[in-house]
Amino acid sequence: MRNALSQKSALVIFIVLMVFIVGQGAWWVVFMAQLVDEKVDMAAHLGGDPAFVEEMHQQEIARQIMLGLEGSVFLIVLLIGTWLIYRALVKTEQLKRHQQNFLMAVTHELKTPLASMKVYLDSLQSEKISFEKKQAIFPRVKNDVSRLEGMVENILEAGRIGRNAYRVNREQVNLSDLVERAADEVQQAVSTVPVDLSRKIDKDVCIEGDPVVLKRAIDAVLDNALKYHDGKRVGVSVRLSANNGRAELTIADEGVGLEKQECEAVFDRFYRVGDELTRTTQGTGLGLYLCREMIREHGGDVSARSEGRNKGTLIAITLPLGNCE
Numbered sequence: 001m002r003n004a005l006s007q008k009s010a011l012v013i014f015i016v017l018m019v020f021i022v023g024q025g026a027w028w029v030v031f032m033a034q035l036v037d038e039k040v041d042m043a044a045h046l047g048g049d050p051a052f053v054e055e056m057h058q059q060e061i062a063r064q065i066m067l068g069l070e071g072s073v074f075l076i077v078l079l080i081g082t083w084l085i086y087r088a089l090v091k092t093e094q095l096k097r098h099q100q101n102f103l104m105a106v107t108h109e110l111k112t113p114l115a116s117m118k119v120y121l122d123s124l125q126s127e128k129i130s131f132e133k134k135q136a137i138f139p140r141v142k143n144d145v146s147r148l149e150g151m152v153e154n155i156l157e158a159g160r161i162g163r164n165a166y167r168v169n170r171e172q173v174n175l176s177d178l179v180e181r182a183a184d185e186v187q188q189a190v191s192t193v194p195v196d197l198s199r200k201i202d203k204d205v206c207i208e209g210d211p212v213v214l215k216r217a218i219d220a221v222l223d224n225a226l227k228y229h230d231g232k233r234v235g236v237s238v239r240l241s242a243n244n245g246r247a248e249l250t251i252a253d254e255g256v257g258l259e260k261q262e263c264e265a266v267f268d269r270f271y272r273v274g275d276e277l278t279r280t281t282q283g284t285g286l287g288l289y290l291c292r293e294m295i296r297e298h299g300g301d302v303s304a305r306s307e308g309r310n311k312g313t314l315i316a317i318t319l320p321l322g323n324c325e
Contacts, residue, residue, distance in 0.1 A: 017082050022075075099270055106151070113144035120144075154286045168210035168297050172322055175214070175247055176205045179240050182218045186226065186236070194233050195226070201240040205247050208322040209298045217294040218249070220287040221315045225253035228313075235312075245321050247300075252314040258306035266304055267292045288315075295319065 120137045123129050183199050207214075225236045235254035240247070258266065265271050269289045292302045300319035306312065 013086075018079065095270075106155075110148070110151075113147050117141055117144050154290060157286075157290055168213050168294075170208050170210060173207055173209050173211045173214060174204060175207050175249070175319070176201050176203055176240060178211060178215055179218060179238060179249060182215060182222055183238050185219075186222055195236065196233060197236045197238065199238040201238065202242060205240055205242045206322045207247050207298070207319045209319070213294050214298070217291040217317070218251075220291040221251045221317070224287055224315070225251055225255065225313070228253070228255035242321055247319045247321055249317040249319075250314055251317075252312060254312045256313075257309050257311040258304065258313050259308065260306075263304040263306055267302065291317075 120141050123137055124134055179201055180199075183197060183201075186195065187197055222236070222238075226234055233254075237250075237252045239250045239252075242248070267288050269286065271289070288302075288304075295302050295317055298319055300317060302318075303316050305314045305316070
């Protein structure tokens, strides 16, 4: 609510400035026109020669046209500058809101696994719990540690990208095998709701890139597809093909979908759909941002498409083809 008021205030200030600038320009034009008429009338009243009065009139008009052109350029520059200041204020407010969401998300992401690990450690110290049950705790602790490691790694990667210090090690990569492995991991993962994953992956679609980085980018999209569902079922479709010198990977889900204006915003750093105070899904708003930057580092691109809320989302990744050796 506070951010909305700040953006509204910026818009009101911008409109007021626009009206003032245009009003001043209009007043200046009217004033200069009146000044020309006054000079001509004064010369005629003092008995000036009609030819001289007409020549002076034409000179004054030419001067006013020159001043008018210069004033118009200045007015346009002033309007553009005011518009840029307004846009900067809006973007600053948006970035501030995203950063606040990110801090709340990170706090939640840290608190949840740390709380569960504390419970697990207390259980391991208890003499009332059997050895078999204690053995079952270790994979859960490992899962929480992996979750924290992934979050920390995402934050570090975002920092490297922000400092232009991000580099990839290129080699020949069989993207088909990489996508197959990522899809297998999705089907083998433990989920609270049934996962219906379909795949159509062409064989030996190869590119030049870093297999570790590419796997993280694909995992980020799959993870996003698994998060946002109706709570009853997760439907995901994975397609990979080679067309016109490009590898085309699409990952479509049947989840909550996106509004049209969100299809580009989801790739912004810290951006997450919804309100951080009421959101129940995990994440920090860095996954798709990192995916886009990683894919662009490989000369590719990422885009999102959705027909609207509750109509699913499709993420399309394109990469330049390489050769399989």
